[in-house]
Amino acid sequence: MADNSENLLVNGSFEQALVNQGSWQNFSSVAGWTALPGGQIEIWRGGGGVVPTDGAQSLELDYLGGLDGFSQTVATTAGQSYTLSFDSMLRPGGWSPGTQ
Structure with missing residues (x-):
């Protein structure tokens, strides 16, 4: 953030792609974010044992078991x-190849 604590990210909590409570949905892009080539942005609203720090939705990086990424230009x-x-975080009961 800049010195004045302005949030420069667009849709930092992934709330601008509304997903029904207890489910998930995949997108090639959502407001502010773009999936890396061949990937998807998987957004969850509840479920999976995840409680977001901010907002009600979270992003998962393994759409259909793949390794995904996303980007935003700031x-x-x-x-x-x-x-x-x-x-x-690692999804409860899940595996992780690591974060880069």
Whole structure:
């Protein structure tokens, strides 16, 4: 975030793609985010033992067992300091090849 604590991310809590409670849905893109080529953005609303820190939805990176990624371009200013933070967890009972 910039010094004035302005959130520069668009749709940082993945709330702008409404998913029904207790279910999930996949998207190739949602407001502010784009899946990497060949991937999907899998958004959950409840279920899976996940309780988001902010909002009601979360993103999962294994659509149909694949390894996925997503991106967002954020405008920054040279010489300005920014902080990027996010929550990450392994789905209960799941496996993880690691995070990069």
